[in-house]
Amino acid sequence: MTDRQNHSPPLSREAARALLAWQLAAGADEAVGDAPVDRLAPAAPSAPVSRPAGTGTPGDAATLPASDHGAHDPVMSARARAREATSLEELHHILEGFEGCALRFTAKSLCFADGNPEARVMFVGEAPGAEEDLQGKPFVGRAGRLLDRMLAAIGLDRTSAYITNVVYWRPPGNRTPTPQETQVCRPFIERQIELADPDVIVFLGGAAAKEMLNRSEGILKMRGKWFDYDTGRRTIRAIATLHPAYLLRQPGQKRLAWRDLVAIRKALSD
Template identity: 55%
Template sequence: MASELQPPSPEALAALLDWYVANDVDVAIEEEAVNRLVARAAEEIAPEPTPRPMPPVFDAAPRAQPSLPIATARTPEAEVLAAREAAASAPTLEALRDALGRFEGCALKTTAKSLVFAQGNPNARVVLVGDPPGRDEDLQGEPFSGAAGPLVDRMLAAIGLSRAEVHLANIVPWRPPGNRAPTPQETAVCRPFLDRQIELVDPDYLICLGPMAAKELLPTTEGLLRIRGQWFPYDTGRRRIRAMATLHPSYLLLQPLQKRLVWRDLLALRAALDEKNA
């Protein structure tokens, strides 16, 4: 009975590999034998290819190519200046919205789905400016149309107001990607449009909803919880009005106990409205 073949030992395989290296073996055995000496001989006796004739060379100077204009990006200062000019030239809110739609100086426009400009009464006594638009606002193109929208409606109703009676806006009209805070440059280039928007509405009171709106519009560096409920002066471009900051409705959804603070601020707004009516 023939003995079964045993696989080679590791020592035998190592010795075989050393033999391959010593004899310059670099190709494994194929299915069919190949006489590589014949192929090499054919290469040695093959005639050299006939060189292709070179094209004639002309001494005439090449024609000058027309120069193309080089696109240069405007500096941040130039973008802000362009925003001021565009905003100042808008005589109405509708024209201002059109100017924003044509404006290309803010990078937020390239990532947002829609322009979130305004909602409500164009001649309102109260303007509410919130932090940047979120996902729902970006999809629908209206301020406070997301989860915080119903809470805004209830807040207004608590002091006898409705969404149709006030004017709603955001600190920037496009949603920053990932709901991040807008950069100082993005806020600066959008600010002329917001200032012009408030000027055209010409309200009696300005309410900043959230820390970013308060930081941008109010003359203070204090935190929101320190300044909420206090009146500050705000120059609309036509006259000086009273401005106040309070907590953003989205924050109240996460911290319901803080609604008591906002209720006090809303009562202060209601009292100011009634005092002016008296």
């Protein structure tokens, strides 16, 4: 074969734009690395790892420092790290250094929380989106602006509500978090709820409600009903409602969300 046969001709400007548009439509809306990587190039041989005598094998847990136990299992590691936090500030700091969730390596920001951590009501969604990833705060995009209007309808704002997500980093292309990603983050959101200790928890959308309430029903069956959420310290009243992003797609369902908001307002006035 000649060199001409070995190499494809360069794309025209129009073809390159069409390919980029197709990739964006498929959800590939950001680069994972700063430099291009030739995935077809042969892999370089890995250098052998030298270990000091007496350190044991990598799989021997007895030879690992106490802080590394469970490091091979991200969920176990997350549980251990979450238990270390004695305040929301400490939990935030631990999450900043936690590497057990692969999403942190593709996201730009950790979206820990927004609002007042001492508020009586806590809102929990599923995961950050693109605008949240840019600002490092949950619910600041279109859905967040609708949430602000929903809060205002019952006399609340971000000084009287605490807002977060089950998953703290944006999945690439706004895809749904995988079960593994959600399970790794769950010990942290459980600890966050325990430390914030609200009187009412509002789960925004079916994904957050099913995960945190261990339910299997869809959101239209769960919404508007009160559940008990046990933190281990106390039982908190919890309710599920429609996610603001869903309401943007289905504005006719806002009447259902309004009923839930009225129930939340009543619970906070008791």
